[in-house]
Amino acid sequence: MDDNPYDIPKFYHDDDFMDSGDARPLRILSEYFGPQNRFEKFNVEDTIVFFGSARIKSKEEAEAAMVEAKRTGDGLRKAEQMMKVSRYYEETRELARRFTEWSKTLTDDERRFVVCTGGGPGIMEAANRGASEGKGINVGLNISLPFEQSENPYITRELALEFHYFFMRKFWFIYLAKAVLVMPGGFGTLDEFCELLTLIQTQKIKKKMPIVLYGSDYWNKVVNFEALCEFGTISEEDLDLYLVTDSMDEAFEYVTKGLLEHALESPGPML
Numbered sequence: 001m002d003d004n005p006y007d008i009p010k011f012y013h014d015d016d017f018m019d020s021g022d023a024r025p026l027r028i029l030s031e032y033f034g035p036q037n038r039f040e041k042f043n044v045e046d047t048i049v050f051f052g053s054a055r056i057k058s059k060e061e062a063e064a065a066m067v068e069a070k071r072t073g074d075g076l077r078k079a080e081q082m083m084k085v086s087r088y089y090e091e092t093r094e095l096a097r098r099f100t101e102w103s104k105t106l107t108d109d110e111r112r113f114v115v116c117t118g119g120g121p122g123i124m125e126a127a128n129r130g131a132s133e134g135k136g137i138n139v140g141l142n143i144s145l146p147f148e149q150s151e152n153p154y155i156t157r158e159l160a161l162e163f164h165y166f167f168m169r170k171f172w173f174i175y176l177a178k179a180v181l182v183m184p185g186g187f188g189t190l191d192e193f194c195e196l197l198t199l200i201q202t203q204k205i206k207k208k209m210p211i212v213l214y215g216s217d218y219w220n221k222v223v224n225f226e227a228l229c230e231f232g233t234i235s236e237e238d239l240d241l242y243l244v245t246d247s248m249d250e251a252f253e254y255v256t257k258g259l260l261e262h263a264l265e266s267p268g269p270m271l
Helices: 021-041 059-072 076-103 123-133 166-176 187-201 216-222 225-230 236-241 248-262
Strands: 047-051 114-117 139-143 160-163 177-182 211-214 243-245
Touching (some): 021 166, 047 076, 047 123, 047 166, 047 187, 076 114, 076 211, 076 248, 114 123, 166 177, 166 187, 177 248, 187 211, 225 236, 243 248
Parallel strands (some): 047 177, 114 139, 139 160, 211 243
């Protein structure tokens, strides 16, 4: 017997209600419990997070753009810049592959230190791609935006998660992270990096995390953290919260050493 003869939808099936302001708490909760369920299902204990620009292209894309710019005589300067920064895509890709292969040697039961990105193109794609090439699962925390952000094809399908709320996406970045690598990026990358440092500085995050600021030429031009010390707005020891490097080997050794010392015996999400 049909117990709903008038075909009236239950509230959680009512799109008008679920999209309303009154249902906002339910939507926020869904972006907490939904990812939690997925991570538990696939036994993802913790992550290595990569932040960076969505606009940096792979070497092959940059080379193709250079050929086209030379052929047409248009956009040569932009193509040259694209070619210059494409190294960060390739180095991100290689680091993600190395971390993935390394993490697979640690345990047979739990998936530890899984590569995680914002799910989009550019540096995010590079990290997901490298992890895929390392034959490991990887996570993409995508967010719906009017431009740029589209899910890249290298994310493990079941771990490609779509968010509406930036703050819930940021929560999952940090809650699972045991290490963070910050590649060259724009406003979003700066926001994520500075918020991470603020949470550590204020002891809202207590876990010890190796943090790498990759690309000294870029970051030394973009942000003058030493000036913050000179003006007294941060302490000198705050500059020790992260490593600045241009070396994949140094970044790999710094992160893996930190993970072995501080995180290996403490699986699972934490702040």
